[in-house]
Amino acid sequence: MVNSTKRFYYFILKQIRYIFSLIKWRLLAGILIECFLFTFKGGITLFYGIPVGRTLRTIPIFWIFQLILPALVIGDSVSYFIKKSYPRFFRAKRDLILLLIFIFVGLSVSVIYIPLTISVLSVKFKLYVYLNLLAVAYAYALLSILFEPVYVLIGLLTLLMVTSLFGVPTFISQTMLARFISFSLGDLLKTITFSLACLFLTYYQLNRIDFL
Numbered sequence: 001m002v003n004s005t006k007r008f009y010y011f012i013l014k015q016i017r018y019i020f021s022l023i024k025w026r027l028l029a030g031i032l033i034e035c036f037l038f039t040f041k042g043g044i045t046l047f048y049g050i051p052v053g054r055t056l057r058t059i060p061i062f063w064i065f066q067l068i069l070p071a072l073v074i075g076d077s078v079s080y081f082i083k084k085s086y087p088r089f090f091r092a093k094r095d096l097i098l099l100l101i102f103i104f105v106g107l108s109v110s111v112i113y114i115p116l117t118i119s120v121l122s123v124k125f126k127l128y129v130y131l132n133l134l135a136v137a138y139a140y141a142l143l144s145i146l147f148e149p150v151y152v153l154i155g156l157l158t159l160l161m162v163t164s165l166f167g168v169p170t171f172i173s174q175t176m177l178a179r180f181i182s183f184s185l186g187d188l189l190k191t192i193t194f195s196l197a198c199l200f201l202t203y204y205q206l207n208r209i210d211f212l
Contacts (some may be wrong), residue, residue, distance in 0.1 A: 012100065021098070071140040109134050135195045
């Protein structure tokens with residue numbers, strides 16, 4: 001029993017290390033960029049966004065970049081890993097493959113946004129932003145399995161543009177400091193619902209993917 005448990009953890013660790021090997025240079029670039037931005041721009045500038053009702057429409061480049069950075073780092077790594085490994089190892093273990101993705105995304109986001117955790121922003125705001133960054137990155141990773149990663153990235157960028165320019169209330173609206181009011185249970189439920197919807201869609205579509 002002990003040996004089987006060790007083999008399981010070793011297998012998980014091996015797969016996680018392999019996925020990270022696919023993004024090591026992008027991950028390093030993401031970390032360096034975040035350190036640079038938080039040092040010379042500050043968290044308030046990066047996450048300020050656009051207040052609701054502002055007449056002059058400008059694109060909050062820094063805010064959009066913060067939300068889309070995990071997707072840029074992850075790229076097609078999850079899609080490549082699944083298409084290579086799933087038919088051989090995971091076809092009967094969808095729960096395991098989703099767990100691997102969850103661990104990979106969680107570690108990636110946590111490492112990239114270390115500067116966020118030590119910024120002067122309020123604890124509630126940082127927690128809310130972190131949870132939404134996880135949700136967005138996890139959704140991107142899952143959807144990149146079912147669709148071309150570049151199309152998912154374009155969809156994410158479109159969502160962020162619509163949210164910022166037209167004041168459309170989405171689950172990520174309050175990741176803008178200018179629109180953040182409080183960290184409510186309703187906001188948290190929206191984030192969880194979005195993540196679960198992507199999770200269930202991927203879970204039930206995995207066996208229908210043609211890997212050939």
